[in-house]
Amino acid sequence: MRSKVIRLLALLVVVALIATVSFVGCKPKPAPQPQKPVEKPEKVTIVFAVGGAPSEIDYWHSVIDKFEAKNPNITVDLLRQPMQTETRMQTLVTPLSGKESTPDVFLMDVAWVGQFAASGWLAPLDDFVSKDNYDLSVFFKKTLDLADTYKGKLRALPVYIDAGLLYYRKDLLKKYGYTAPPATWDELVKMAQKVQKGERKDNPNFWGFVWQGKQYEGLVCDFLEYIVSNGGNILDKDGNPIINSDNNVEALTFMRDLIHKYNISPPNTYTEMTEEPVRTTFQSGNALFERNWPYAWALHNADDSPVKGKVGIAPLPHFPGGESAATLGGWHIGMNIYSKHKEAAWKFIKFVESYETQKGFAMNLGWNPGRKDVYDDPDVVAKAPYLKDLRKVFVGAVPRPGVPYYTKLSSVIQKYVNAAIAGKMDPKEALDKAEEELKEIIKQYGKG
Secondary structure, rough: OOOHHHHHHHHHHHHHHHHHHHHHHHHOOOOOOOOOOOOOOOOOOEEEEEOOOOHEEEEEEEHHHHHHHHOOOOOEEEOOHHHHHHHHHHHHHHHHHHOOOOOOEEEEEEEEHHHHOOOOOOOHHHHHHHHHHOOHHEEHHHHHHHHEEEEOOEOOEEEEEEEEEEEEEEHHHHHOOOOOOOEEEHHHHHHHHHHHHOOOOOOOEEEEEOOOOOOOOHHHHHHHHHOOOOOOOEEEEEEEEEEEEHHHHHHHHHHHHHHHHOOOHHHHHHHHOOOHHHHHHHOOOOOEEEEEEEHHHHHHOOOOOOOOOOOOOOOOEOOOOOOEEEEEEEEEEEEEOOOOOOHHHHHHHHOOOHHHHHHHHHHHHHEEEEEHHHHOOHHHHOOOOOEEEEEEEEOOOOOOOOOOOHHHHHHHHHHHHHHOOOOOOOOHHHHHHHHHHHHHHHHHOOOO
């Protein structure tokens, strides 16, 4: 009896276990939870406004292609601008003054940066620089501080740089017993007079020194180099005009004397001499010294150039106690403060300023890099060995006044400086009148 009870209990346990297993096995599986879709970065399009020669535009397209390949969620539309500088400026002023969000990024002549910043059109780049720990030491410090910074905020970065420099005939200096180009303006005069006198025995069209003196923007660039190399300037640090200072009068008198007293610069300096007439005069073998921009180097050394292989470059001379000064030129990149895609715009700016892109500009377009470190690149140095000399010039480059009414200041300066070097006005009188008109302009527009 006892064994039957035990067998019955065992049977009941087995049945219970089977029932439990069956119940669990029949329990419906929980419905699969829907997976959250992987969020893809938003695709954005930014507009980049740039002008230039057809070859430059073609190269910009290749830069954009490389950028988009590395940033597949950003599309860059190139807005082609006219080649003419003033027209290019107007195509930017119109949308920016209307607070339009495009173009998001654009190139600016260095003379525009201060004007655009003062107008409130350029987005500060400081937060982007801080967030990315972006290294600004690769750029020329003076350029960043004086040209790209406005009211303590970084507003642009240099894409490529120009600055005034002195071209000279190496063979002629050696022929007349000189071992180095002039360091001071007095030395330039003495060298130019001696060589000019000797060369005119066979070439009556030979001149000692050619430079830009016609009434146009290039004259302001030249004038700035003379006065800064004598310790002067156009405006002080507070934006007040100081154009009629004694140092500036001395410098302008010297400019006049180059033509009328020392007779080493041609009489058409103040009527015809812009960049190209200056270049062609020197390149034809008719000048010892030339003030011009870096673009002239490649032309002077072209296969059909009479002075190929005979040209050297150096910083412009200075007055006693002063330092060499070179007016800063070139193009800088900035961001529209009204852009709706600032993060994407910053990524594009960084790409344009990257070592690889800057090297590409130097190798393919012959541009002078905005970055210092590219000047040491072996490939760049091999292709353009003169860049090592240009780097020394760019370190001391000075910008024109960064004020929104600069074009009005420039018109006044052109008028009176040209009158003085033409001998139509005394230099002191010319700069006194210029001072009065500059004060009126600043009074009308304010210093900001």
